[in-house]
Amino acid sequence: MRKRLDHLPAAMLLLACMPGAAQALQLPSNAPAQPERRDPTKELVSKIHEATGLEFWGYGRGGAYGASSGQPKGGYSLGGDLQKYRLGNEGDNYLEFGIGKKFAFGDGIKLGVFYMPTLYNGKSGTAQAYVSLSGILGSTATFWAGQRYHRIQDVHLVDHWVVEDGDNYGAGIDDIALGGLGRLNAAVYTADSIDNKGGNPNKAKRFNLQWQDIPSNHNGKLTLTAAMVSGDFAQGRNGAALGLMHQQKDFLTPGLNNTVVLQTSSGHAAINGKFYNLGLSSLQNAASFGSEPVPVPATPGAFVANAAQQAGARQYRLLDTLQFQRGKWGGQALVGFQSVRPDHSAATRDFSLGGRMSYGIAQYTKLLAEFGTTRRSSKNQPLQTLNKATLALAFSPNTDFWTRPELRLYVTHANWNQAAARANSSSFGAKGRSSATSFGIQAEVWWD
Secondary structure, three states, X not given: OOOOHHHOOHHHHHHHOOOOHHHHHOOOOOOOOOOOOOOHHHHHHHHHHHHHOEEEEEEEEEEXXXXXXXXXXXXXXXXXXXXXXXXXXXXXXXXXXXXXXXXXXXXXXXXEEEEEEEEEOOEEEEEEEEEEEXXXXXXXXXXXXXEEEEEEEEEHXXXXXXXXXXXXXXXXXXXXXXXXXXXXXXXXXXXXXXXXXXXXXXXXXXXXXXXXXXXXXXXXXXXXXXXXXXXXXXXXXOEEEEEEEEEEOOOOOOOEEEEEEEEEEOOOEOOOOOEOOOOOOOHHHXXXXXXXXXXXXXXXXXXXXXXXXXXXXXXXXXXXXXEEEEOOEEEEEEEEEEEEEEOOOOOEEEEEEEEEEEEEEEOOEEEEEEEEEEEEEEOOOOOEEEEEEEXXXXXXXXXXXXXXXXXXXXXXXXXXXXXXXXXXXXXXXXXXXXXEEXXXXXXXXXXX
């Protein structure tokens, strides 16, 4: 009988993603640390900085993608924040390129100017454009104003920043020293931005607080985050968000790192610390603001009478990620649960379990395997399931899991049940399909 991924228990699926991982991690506590590998991308950026004084940071991915006739080239997901396992599942092209310069004045004062344009599938935008001022009165703090974000924690497997703020006009103070108790960021934002042609939707305002690097235990630290949102909302209410993150190095064994994130939010505050589901004067710009943007109308830029009638939500999230690099083996795994209950509606609950494994087979060559299983449920609706698996051959300057640039040749297979097909009938579930295979070649790089 032919076996399908959706018949596998979740724990077996995660173990299947990590053949040999248990043996790789069962090392004595006094095992020597692995030597640091060369990263030519960082070395090049460092040389440019030393020669010019310019700062560079950014990320890019792109490639050629294919799929069976009539099937999408990527994007197989039930829609949750932690449900799009990205290896061999993106099918897009994206670039963000940050550049900045700090000018020194007397008494240690520095003025910084920073700009980050973006390019997504041929459409340009601006992610950041701000100025900073540091060294005032000998303080370690930095003042800033403009459009910027603070990206605190992402989950690479699913390409999602679970702790962040920004993407809007604002001002704040970074790196307020708290002695041996970590450091503090504080910022205020409106919902306006360079790319938003409709102004500040809902006259929304947001205050963010991030208390980072709080000592908690040996090799462990805490991060506390908070956000408060207010505005003139046609539906829903003002909102708030709270988050707690614990990061542990050498968890159980050297080289294994663990991150636990617990978050909650209400109203028009997003669970990651940004705005959630703001109403717009034009739906054309919806993707810039809400975690769940409304559909773009047939006529781009068309004004819709009820565009401001967007609801807030009560949200919860619990997430645990593991990552490691020991010898030829490297990887990341996650298990996560999230609940989103829009105002006056039933809650949607998402579950995600998966991982990616890398194994070096030659000096510049590694094998990659990624598996993920996801579930979505809501009241009086059938359970949706989707499973995705990818195998890839990758080339990079060394075979560590995190080394970039990386060039991959991959094949991806996904399958889902009928409930997921009906819920996604305009995309991968069209014509009642229950599975799909895609393939491609992709390059990915980041630098800072």
